[in-house]
Amino acid sequence: MNKLVVVGTSTGGLNALQMLLPALQQEFSCAVVVVQHRGKEPGSQLRDFLQRSSPLPVKEPEDKEPILGGQVYLAPRDYHLLVERGNFALSTEAPVYFARPSIDVLFESAADAYGETVVGVILTGANGDGARGLAKIKSAGGTAIVQEPASAQASAMPEAAIAATNIDRILPLKEIGIFLSDVCHQRPRGELK
Amino acid sequence: MSEKGLQVADEGLEDIEIALLLDGVYRYYGADFREYAPASLRRRVREAVQREGVESVSALQAKLLHDTSCLERFLALLSINVTSMFRDPAFYLAFRTKVVPLLRTYPFVRLWHAGCSTGEEVYSMAILLHEEGLYPRCRVYATDMNPVVLRRAREGIFPLASMQEYTVNYMRAGGKRFFSDYYTAQYDHVIFNPALKANLLFSEHNLVTDGSFNEFHVVLCRNVMIYFNKTLQKRVHNLIYESLVMFGVFGVGNKESLRFTPREKNYDVLDAGNRLYRKVR
Structure with missing residues (x-):
């Protein structure tokens, strides 16, 4: 079964993603879904920025868009991004802990829809978003990965995640890329059902 | 349970409980959420379980069926979506430059704002039409399924704290005056100029269960169908198509x-980025 990789980050996330994404080479077969906390400012600069360091195509999904392997999906500004069986869904529900998109919202929906096939990754950030969602992924049988707090630009988010659940791997950024490539290596690409 | 040797369904227990709850609410009250998109619906049901202080989705179902005040809170939870005035300023700018010239050709213009929630985007449209000199010959029908949010929309009272953000949006949307010309601040709220309400008609309408009720030159249904599943989306696309005049x-x-919808071929793209379409066949 193909994995679904969900990544959450806030402060320092641009640098971290810039280092992580190049590790996910073209043969990477999983879908990667990223929530980077962002303001409501219009424009597609964030997507363009991430695309420059990503061998995989980066896009902001539309409502009900099918989830494909070998793609990086970025949560659009001012929406929550949720995962359903086979497709994305968007919502303008109230921000959760001041964040829309919220990491918890994405992670919880991923755990609900895909259970043990989900790999949750928490990177640098200065608040506690994602901790609850990562715990949900663990309790649904998925895998929890957290960036080593000492190597994170802001350690609060990794620390909150570590405090919230049993983490499978606490790794420096570089090794997270290797771990993900390993998990998703050489599986046939396809639509996530 | 499985440890007792009974066969347990593949479907999660919570999925079954939610389906039963929605079925009960529909059969008893006629409120139909059975074809809502599952992920955000599940979030809200869980939130209702917490807020109502009950143990499970099944317990929430019992409370909903026996206590109408619980139902009202549930409906509010399902229908309030948080929006802002001139949300996506570029959309309003495109509306000014690409849609307004089309509307000038009509002696009388009917607009339908479907799923207007608490009305922020309706007042935004009223301001835009006013500045373009079109408002006196427009009727804006603003509908929502929930009478509670409609009451708030009708009042036109919004938090003062939001005005800074809305002012920036207004300017980016091509606003021609001072945004503060349109409201009066009082304590921590503002009330919008009553003249803006003159041609607004707020009324209850449920996209799931109600049909078309007029022919419109413009239909706006923004961030409403994202809460519906694909089957229901298709039905609502048909409803809106039937409610538009040709070239609406x-x-x-x-x-x-409109990709993957049955009506895609019936529309031309007016502005791709800002998701404006024109009915052409």
């Missing part, structure tokens, strides 16, 4: 599109 304009949210 249809606007959806920034991350919605």
Whole structure:
């Protein structure tokens, strides 16, 4: 079964993603879904920025868009991004802990829809978003990965995640890329059902 | 349970409980959420379980069926979506430059704002039409399924704290005056100029269960159908198509599109980025 990789980050996330994404080479077969906390400012600069360091195509999904392997999906500004069986869904529900998109919202929906096939990754950030969602992924049988707090630009988010659940791997950024490539290596690409 | 040797369904227990709850609410009250998109619906049901202080979705179902005040809170939870005035300023700018010239050709213009929630985007449209000199010959029908949010929309009272953000949006949307010309601040709220309400008609309408009620030159249904599953989306697309005059304009949210809908071929794209379409066949 193909994995679904969900990544959450806030402060320092641009640098971290810039280092992580190049590790996910073209043969990477999983879908990667990223929530980077962002303001409501219009424009597609964030997507363009991430695309420059990503061998995989980066896009902001539309409502009900099918989830494909070998793609990086970025949560659009001012929406929550949720995962359903086979497709994305968007919502303008109230921000959760001041964040829309919220990491918890994405992670919880991923755990609900895909259970043990989900790999949750928490990177640098200065608040506690994602901790609850990562715990949900663990309790649904998925895998929890957290960036080593000492190597994170802001350690609060990794620390909150570590405090919230049993983490499978606490790794420096570089090794997270290797771990993900390993998990998703050489599986046939396809639509996530 | 499985440890007792009984066969347990593949479907999760919570999925079954939610389906039963929605079925009960529909059969008893006629409120139909059975074809809502599952992920955000599940979030809200869980939130209701917490807020109502009950143990499970099944317990929430019992409370909903026996206590109408619980139902009202549930409906509010399902229907309030948080929006802002001139949300996506570029959309309003495109509306000014690409739709307004089309509307000038009509002696009388009917607009339908479907799923207007607490009305922020309706007042935004009223301001835009006013500045373009079109408002006196427009009727804006603003509908929502929930009478509670409609009451708030009708009042036109919004938190003062939001005005800074809305002012920036207004300017980016091509606003021609001072945004503060349109409201009066009082304590921590503002009330919008009553003249803006003159041609607004707020009324209850449920896209799931109600049909078309007029012919419109413009239908805006932004970030409403994202809460529906694909089957229901198709039905609502048909409903809106039937409610538009030929060459009428249809606007959806920034991350919605007509792709994969049965009506895609009936529209021309007026502005791709801002999701404005025109009915042409």
